[in-house]
Amino acid sequence: MKKRILLSLSLLVLLIAAVIAAILFSSSSSTKKETAQSAHERTAQTNKNAALLKDLPDAKRSDWELVLVSRDSPQPEMNPDLATVGNIQVDQRIVQSTEQFLAAAQKISPAEHLISGYRSVAYQNTLYEGYIKDEMEGHGTVNTDGSTISREQAIKNVQTYSQPPESSEHNTGLAIDMSDIDSLNESTVAQQVAELAPDYGFVLRFPKDKKSTTGVDYEDWHFRYVGVENAKYMTTHHLTLEEYRSLLPD
Ligand SMILES: [Zn+2]
Known part of the structure; x- marks a missing residue:
């Protein structure tokens, strides 16, 4: 047992x-x-x-063509030296690149045209306040059904398509809006145009999948001049201006 x-x-x-x-x-x-x-x-x-x-280009964050203007990096009026291209104004240093980029885009779609270039901080303020008023009154871009909303909610709506004064890249004279249709709508040739952009020193500034770094929704019409070498590098490595600048010395 x-x-x-x-x-x-x-x-x-x-x-x-x-x-x-x-x-x-x-x-x-x-x-x-x-x-x-x-x-x-x-x-x-x-x-x-x-x-x-x-193969990081020999560039610095302080280079004039890499200046960052956004909601997180606001800048007071920059007063760039301007020149006219068609119906818009840009920083005089990018006139030729803008003209050549437009001509190349027009080979893809003859309807391609420049919509907006440099905007002063004062003008951006007028635009922005106008958009807020429209949203509050129910005839904005997001709030379209005639209902009235608070200024706070209106600002949220506006910031999906327009930036506050001192926070818009259009203040630099280095950003252009270009499309074959009116902006705020997606164009069918936009992708082909965006592929050409780096050859002329431009990048599609607010790509589809990068809102987390740019803070801005996809805009297929907004291009930013950064110089050919920077633009090609950023495009090859899928980097936004924010991401690219973080790799560079001051
Ligand atoms: Zn724009």
């Missing part, structure tokens, strides 16, 4: 030991797996960064 009890006790001990061993083994192998995976991820990230930095 005693022997039997001893036997079943030792069997029980063996069983418990086996269970513990199994648990320990499985947890150590899953930890190993996780470690291997995160090491792999780290290596992939390092390789990506190395590839990113290998």
